[in-house]
Every structure is written in structure tokens, then in C-alpha cells.
Amino acid sequence: MTVVAGGAAAARPQLIREINEKVLLDHIRRSGPISRTELAGLTGLSKPTVSAALGSLERTGLVHVTGQRTGVPGPAANLYEVRPEAGFVLGLDVGREYLRGGIADLAGTVRSRLSVRTKAVDAMARIQELVDLTATLAAEVGIEVTQLTQTVLGSPGVYDPRLDALTLTGRLSGWDSPATLAALRERFGPSLMIENDVDAAAIAERAHGHGRDVDSFAFVSVGTGIGMGLVLDGKLRHGSHGVAGEIGYLPFTEGSGSDPRDARKRGGFDASASAAAVVRAARRAGVRGASTAEKVFAAAVRGDALAAAVVAEEALLVAKAVCTVITVVDPDLIVLGGGIGQAPGFLEAVTKQLHQLAPVMPEVKASVLGTETVVAGCLAAGLDRAWQTLVGNSAG
Known part of the structure; x- marks a missing residue:
């Protein structure tokens, strides 16, 4: 029992650091560029705690100093902002007639966007088209596909854990086969997250539209x-x-x-x-x-x-x-x-x-929001997941 208690005690400071970094990142994402003093005021954390957390986030490349605030009493204060190139998020929209995609950096700026008419006659061909679309988008941004931090696929249907497959996929032939989900995971890796396409559109409305x-x-x-x-x-x-x-x-x-x-x-x-x-x-x-x-x-x-x-x-x-x-x-x-x-x-x-x-x-x-609504929602969901992952990794 002593070993378990010791392990829990050792893990506690790391958990606190991770929570502090997540809190600061959230404020920097929403309010940056922002100073240490402003972050301390917004979060209620002490200035030494803010300084330590910012130092950790700087070392892992998630934030950087973008300038100084001048024209106010006291010494000039460094301003912190998300470093956009710390990661990239891919959003894909799977339709019966069109495939759409976009890549955004961690600051939320969409770096590339593309829509193509699908020629696929089955699920595996459609997956290959998604892979090709991803490669084209990444090339436009000037990155490798391996640099994608998170991938979110907006698709008709819902996930059924009993079958380990998508169900209620409507007019996408073969999309409800367990082999389809297995192939998607194989091609897009562990960062793949699948969201119902209409739910993704609702996320976009929440982030950018009438639902803000x-x-x-x-x-x-x-x-x-x-x-x-x-x-x-x-x-x-x-x-x-x-x-x-x-x-x-x-x-x-x-x-x-x-x-x-x-x-x-x-x-x-x-x-x-x-x-x-x-x-x-x-x-x-x-x-x-x-x-x-x-x-x-x-x-x-x-x-x-x-x-x-x-x-x-x-x-x-x-x-x-x-x-x-x-x-x-x-x-x-x-x-x-x-x-x-x-x-x-x-x-x-x-x-x-x-x-x-x-x-x-x-x-x-x-x-x-137009025809890119699902992609916008996938990017918004992907950014949230990417930040959670990156902060967890930095604290680890």
C-alpha cells in the first residue's frame, strides 16, 4: 500500500502542472497576445506559477513570445501567443458526391482547403480518395502528412461499439462494413476521430455561426x-x-x-x-x-x-x-x-x-456557413482534441 500511496503523491504535482498549463493555454488561445500579469489576473494563479507554466509551454514549442506591451506604467511586458506551427489539424467531409477537406494550424488558421467530386464506386476506393486528398492538402501547406496532430472525419452514420462499425450511413454504399472502419484506422492512424457529419456542422455553428x-x-x-x-x-x-x-x-x-x-x-x-x-x-x-x-x-x-x-x-x-x-x-x-x-x-x-x-x-x-460547414466543424473539434493531447504530452 505504501508504494501506491507514494506513486499517487508523486503524480499529484505533475497533474497540477498539467491543469495549470491547460488553463493558461485556453486563455492564450482565446485572448492572446497576452502578458504574464494579465494571465495571472485572469486565472487567479500566482505569478511564479504562471511563469513556470509558461516556461514549460515555451520549451515544448506550444507558445512563444510575439512582442512586448509598451505604453503602460512599469517595464515592458512580454506577450505570449500560440505558436501556430506546433501542430496541424485535418478535417475531412465524406459525402456521396463530394469529398471536402481542410488543414488548420494550432492557431485555427485554415492553411489549405479543397473540394473534389468523388469517382469512387465502393468504400475502399472512397478511402483511397480521402488519402489522396489529404496528401494534396498537406503539400499545399508545405508539410508532411506525418506532421498532422489530429484528424477528424465527418461522416454519415453513428458508431456502434458492438459491431465496431459505423451504422445508419445512408446512401454511402459499403460504408457500414467493419472493414471500412478498420481501413480508415489503418490509413489515418491513431489520431483519427470520426464525427457524425451533421453533428460536425452543429459544432461549426457553435464555433462560427448563429450558435456562438x-x-x-x-x-x-x-x-x-x-x-x-x-x-x-x-x-x-x-x-x-x-x-x-x-x-x-x-x-x-x-x-x-x-x-x-x-x-x-x-x-x-x-x-x-x-x-x-x-x-x-x-x-x-x-x-x-x-x-x-x-x-x-x-x-x-x-x-x-x-x-x-x-x-x-x-x-x-x-x-x-x-x-x-x-x-x-x-x-x-x-x-x-x-x-x-x-x-x-x-x-x-x-x-x-x-x-x-x-x-x-x-x-x-x-x-x-455554406458547403464547408462540416469541414469547419471537424477542424474545430480537432483543434480542441489536439490541444488536449499536446498539453498532456508536454506535462508528461
């Missing part, structure tokens, strides 16, 4: 697929089984574009209100040139009455789903995203229906 100053909001994505990212008390919620936000499985099957086969595979709401359902509804209604949901919405904007009726039906379906979220979670804000969620006039149409359906009306806004 909101404690609770739901990001509802309506496009090729349908999903929701839920932030409560400032934290992304996955649920006990990882399926929080899989609203595509809500049992709404009354839309004129609903397909029973899709409902069995991907859920009733997805089969009734996704982009494919909008196209089916438009064709059944006789809308000309209804090859994509975007063209259906464009026709409605031009005054096509048949297309407008399809859009109105879509708005009602989405409003019903959002009303369900409101009555269960009661968030401060609803953010609509995805190709349909951000389509011209759709926000107003959904809001009009919600006024008739919902017991209370939170704010409802359309996302302004």
Missing part, C-alpha cells in the same frame, strides 16, 4: 439526407446510443414524394422530405425539368405554381419535424442547414408553418 452565443440550439440539415445536431448547455449531445439527432427516422411518411423502400432503409422522414423526395413529388405533380431539388425550388421562385405547392408541402413536413424537436427539447434556436434548409424562401415558409404548429417559437435562422 446560444446555450441550446438544434441544427437541422435538410438536403441529400436529413439529420440534426443538438447542442444543450453548450455541449454537443450524442445520446446513449449515438443516435440523438437522427430525425430522418421520425415516422413521417405522408409526403407525396415519400418512397416506402427509402423509408425502410433510411427512415420515414428522410423518405418523405429529403432532396430525392422533393424531386419525386415534383415529377408526380408535373413540374417540368424537375431533375434536382434545386431546380424545383428555382421554379417555385420563378412563379411555377406546381413547384410552389411542392415547396409548401416540404416546408410543412420540415416544420412538423422541427415542432417535434421544440416540444421535446425546447431549444433557444433552430438553425436550418443543407441544400434545402438554406434554399431561398424556405426559412420563411417553415417559420410560417411553425407559427401554426408549435406551442412556443424559438428563433429560426438559416445557416450562412
Whole structure:
């Protein structure tokens, strides 16, 4: 027992140092350039403790002195800032038609960004395309792939630990095979973290969009697929089984574009209100040139009455789903995203229906983050994980 107690006592100062360094790094990331005196005031730590922690962070290359504060009483004070090149984070977005990626340095500056149309016909080919995309991004930054500190992959689906595989992966053929996850781990290494793509979009909204100053909001994505990212008390919620936000499985099957086969595979709401359902509804209604949901919405904007009726039906379906979220979670804000969620006039149409359906009306806004939302969320999540890892290593 004496050995255990001694080991715990020896580990305690190291743990305290690590906590202090994490606290300082968080303030430097958010408020830098910043002086030792300012850090002591913000954290409540003593000046000697701050000096010791900063010295450790400097030695490990996580922060550096970027200048001095002058023009105030007393001697000039060194200003500390995150050293951007201390590490790099890779964010990848896996879609059925496009693969998107970006690399950011530890200061959060995006150094490279790229979107490519996928030609893959199976999961292994798609993984190889992701590897090739990563190599191209790294070359643009001027680094080796081995210099990536953290990789975050935004993907449809949720992780099932019983199968050690992704499930509910929608329209990505073969993506739910255990061999796919094994291959991803092999190619991207131990720093790989996989996040549901819509949850990643919600992280981006939290970091850069309408959710920045909101404690609770739901990001509802309506496009090729349908999903929701839920932030409560400032934290992304996955649920006990990882399926929080899989609203595509809500049992709404009354839309004129609903397909029973899709409902069995991907859920009733997805089969009734996704982009494919909008196209089916438009064709059944006789809308000309209804090859994509975007063209259906464009026709409605031009005054096509048949297309407008399809859009109105879509708005009602989405409003019903959002009303369900409101009555269960009661968030401060609803953010609509995805190709349909951000389509011209759709926000107003959904809001009009919600006024008739919902017991209370939170704010409802359309996302302004664009097609790079998932990558932005992956980078934000990756930066948080990277800093945790780097500080732990420096304290060790």
C-alpha cells in the first residue's frame, strides 16, 4: 500500500502542472497576445506559477513570445501567443458526391482547403480518395502528412461499439462494413476521430455561426439526407446510443414524394422530405425539368405554381419535424442547414408553418456557413482534441 500511496503523491504535482498549463493555454488561445500579469489576473494563479507554466509551454514549442506591451506604467511586458506551427489539424467531409477537406494550424488558421467530386464506386476506393486528398492538402501547406496532430472525419452514420462499425450511413454504399472502419484506422492512424457529419456542422455553428452565443440550439440539415445536431448547455449531445439527432427516422411518411423502400432503409422522414423526395413529388405533380431539388425550388421562385405547392408541402413536413424537436427539447434556436434548409424562401415558409404548429417559437435562422460547414466543424473539434493531447504530452 505504501508504494501506491507514494506513486499517487508523486503524480499529484505533475497533474497540477498539467491543469495549470491547460488553463493558461485556453486563455492564450482565446485572448492572446497576452502578458504574464494579465494571465495571472485572469486565472487567479500566482505569478511564479504562471511563469513556470509558461516556461514549460515555451520549451515544448506550444507558445512563444510575439512582442512586448509598451505604453503602460512599469517595464515592458512580454506577450505570449500560440505558436501556430506546433501542430496541424485535418478535417475531412465524406459525402456521396463530394469529398471536402481542410488543414488548420494550432492557431485555427485554415492553411489549405479543397473540394473534389468523388469517382469512387465502393468504400475502399472512397478511402483511397480521402488519402489522396489529404496528401494534396498537406503539400499545399508545405508539410508532411506525418506532421498532422489530429484528424477528424465527418461522416454519415453513428458508431456502434458492438459491431465496431459505423451504422445508419445512408446512401454511402459499403460504408457500414467493419472493414471500412478498420481501413480508415489503418490509413489515418491513431489520431483519427470520426464525427457524425451533421453533428460536425452543429459544432461549426457553435464555433462560427448563429450558435456562438446560444446555450441550446438544434441544427437541422435538410438536403441529400436529413439529420440534426443538438447542442444543450453548450455541449454537443450524442445520446446513449449515438443516435440523438437522427430525425430522418421520425415516422413521417405522408409526403407525396415519400418512397416506402427509402423509408425502410433510411427512415420515414428522410423518405418523405429529403432532396430525392422533393424531386419525386415534383415529377408526380408535373413540374417540368424537375431533375434536382434545386431546380424545383428555382421554379417555385420563378412563379411555377406546381413547384410552389411542392415547396409548401416540404416546408410543412420540415416544420412538423422541427415542432417535434421544440416540444421535446425546447431549444433557444433552430438553425436550418443543407441544400434545402438554406434554399431561398424556405426559412420563411417553415417559420410560417411553425407559427401554426408549435406551442412556443424559438428563433429560426438559416445557416450562412455554406458547403464547408462540416469541414469547419471537424477542424474545430480537432483543434480542441489536439490541444488536449499536446498539453498532456508536454506535462508528461
